[in-house]
Amino acid sequence: ENVLTQSPATLSLSPGERATLSCRASQSVFTSLAWYQQKPGQAPRLLIYDASNRAAGVPARFSGSGSGTDFTLTISSLEPEDFAVYYCQQRSNWRVTFGPGTKVDIK
Amino acid sequence: QVQLQESGPGLVKPSETLSLTCSVSGYSISSGFYWGWIRQPPGKGLEWIGNIFHSGSTYYNPSLKSRVTISVDTSKNHFSLRLSSVTAADTAVYYCAKVGRDDGGIDYFDYWGQGTLVTVSS
Numbered sequence: 669e670n671v672l673t674q675s676p677a678t679l680s681l682s683p684g685e686r687a688t689l690s691c692r693a694s695q696s697v698f699t700s701l702a703w704y705q706q707k708p709g710q711a712p713r714l715l716i717y718d719a720s721n722r723a724a725g726v727p728a729r730f731s732g733s734g735s736g737t738d739f740t741l742t743i744s745s746l747e748p749e750d751f752a753v754y755y756c757q758q759r760s761n762w763r764v765t766f767g768p769g770t771k772v773d774i775k
Numbered sequence: 776q777v778q779l780q781e782s783g784p785g786l787v788k789p790s791e792t793l794s795l796t797c798s799v800s801g802y803s804i805s806s807g808f809y810w811g812w813i814r815q816p817p818g819k820g821l822e823w824i825g826n827i828f829h830s831g832s833t834y835y836n837p838s839l840k841s842r843v844t845i846s847v848d849t850s851k852n853h854f855s856l857r858l859s860s861v862t863a864a865d866t867a868v869y870y871c872a873k874v875g876r877d878d879g880g881i882d883y884f885d886y887w888g889q890g891t892l893v894t895v896s897s
């Protein structure tokens with residue numbers, strides 16, 4: 669099983685600050701990595717797919733990078749609505765796994 | 776706009792079978808894409824359960840495979856989940872979702888249902 673780890677577990681920042689979230693895979697997933705945002709009581713929302721492609725309707729302040737085993741989600745300037753939990757997801761060996769999540773909360 | 780809606784009992788007894796249905800609107804399942812189930816225990820992370828194509832082709836999470844059956848009914852434009860021999864550890868919000876790319880069974884999910892909480896308790 670390809671295990672995903674996310675760091676930090678919690679990121680405390682202020683609106684307007686830059687957020688950098690990390691996702692690391694135990695085996696290479698090439699660029700088969702997606703990022704989701706989840707707010708309390710809501711379903712996850714796709715932000716990034718194939719490591720760096722923004723999904724439809726996702727603001728440009730969200731960007732993804734990386735390949736192989738190390739990936740980054742960057743939020744260039746946090747808006748009030750960006751405080752949420754972020755999950756990465758990989759597909760390899762005919763299965764899907766999610767990371768444990770990073771909570772971005774208000775400092 | 777694709778919309779998905781989960782339905783089914785919110786309470787299931789231990790050792791029984793959990794059954795949920797995902798109704799799809801705005802897109803015909805027969806036209807393509809894989810469709811999946813994901814769950815999230817209260818306060819915890821996401822766990823993929825499995826995906827299905829309109830032909831009935833499936834992919835399952837190996838850790839759940841012995842207890843899971845996903846099926847599709849194209850005439851009703853819905854797909855279903857059955858999870859047998861449930862325990863309290865199966866208590867979770869269950870989501871159905873659409874796979875984002877029509878060239879394989881395992882990929883990211885671009886449309887999600889709102890989720891339904893299923894509690895396993897006697």
